[in-house]
Amino acid sequence: MRYGLFFGDSITYGEYDGVFGGWVDILKRYALQKYNEGSHELILFNLGIGGETTDGLVKRIPHEMAARNAAEGNIVFISYGANDLAIKEDIQMVHPEKFAANILTAIQEAKKYSDDIYLVSILPFSNNVDGVVVASGKLRTNNEVLVYNQILKKITAENSLHYVDFHSAFLDDKEILLSADGVHPNEKGYGMMAEIAIPIIEKYL
Template sequence: MKKMRYGLFFGDSITYGEYDGVFGGWVDILKRYALQKYNEGSHELILFNLGIGGETTDGLVRRISNEMEARNAAEGNIIFIGYGANDLASKEGVQVVDSERFAVNILKAIQEAKKYSDDIYLVSILPFSNNVDGVVVSSGKLRTNDEVLIYNQILKNIAAENSLHYVDFYSAFLEDKEILLSADGVHPNEKGYGIMAEIVIPIIENYL
């Protein structure tokens, strides 16, 4: 008997796939892959891209309960949570979501997600391009790669302490970030999104 599961991807514009006019971002690549596999005889895995541009973990905490309730597959769910690039940004010297609140928010979201799934993946924050590291950009936001390390460590610790999976996109981008990031220095380009999808394909294959 074929199973039907849902994959829910919570996140910001990087989950949504912004700046990728070719493939539509890493989650869309995975959607097409899962559908192709289903057509070839695999189990059905329906993926929902729940990324919202500009969102922080404050927004995640507000909506995760309703989103999960609306999309709860009887045969199981896989949940990906990818936040931090907006949380760690500073505006006029004030961090949007400081590291302490970030950790609390992630834990709250996990608590909610665990009501619906044991398969929860925390997604690392990507490094920023050298040309925006520590620079105030047109949106008024300032981001640093030092903060990325701090917030990623929080995610790693939470994953380890709660027996969750950690998806390390950061390491895959670090050496080639200037090639894999778009002109804004924050979002991946189509090549970068392709690499993200390649990293996650072996994960979703476990459910196909």
């Protein structure tokens, strides 16, 4: 038996998807179906918390990893940035340098329990919220998404990790894959994310 641990914010949690429950929940059902058909057992934990930044991740990842450690190994997905890069009351929630340091700290913790670590790209934002202060008071830009995704790519390369590029998959069709808030995917978007991620978890089934 292996565990798959998905750390992230509301997009990991599956917010705004009343149909499938988000991409991680789709993967959970898929892994269970495969197990029932005779594949290896892979238990997936959705550890997404709405609004969380990497500051929250570094506080909880040591405890979360220690509490869920499978004998046959663990797969870890780290999916952050949409809140980190947001500006609220003229202050960026987590600056790029701190974001990079937090991700590296989380990786060090994950490596104590796992050889399979995936960094997940930040999705693009809809044109109608790009550079706009929304109801939550947060301002996000697609330019910042590129900056933070570049950090994730660099860390992936330098630490021999894996990168899951949802950003490229969404870019051309983001207006039909994102929900009305322009930040979270809709059920179609979450479905596409799951389609991209299924071949990854297939390797462990």
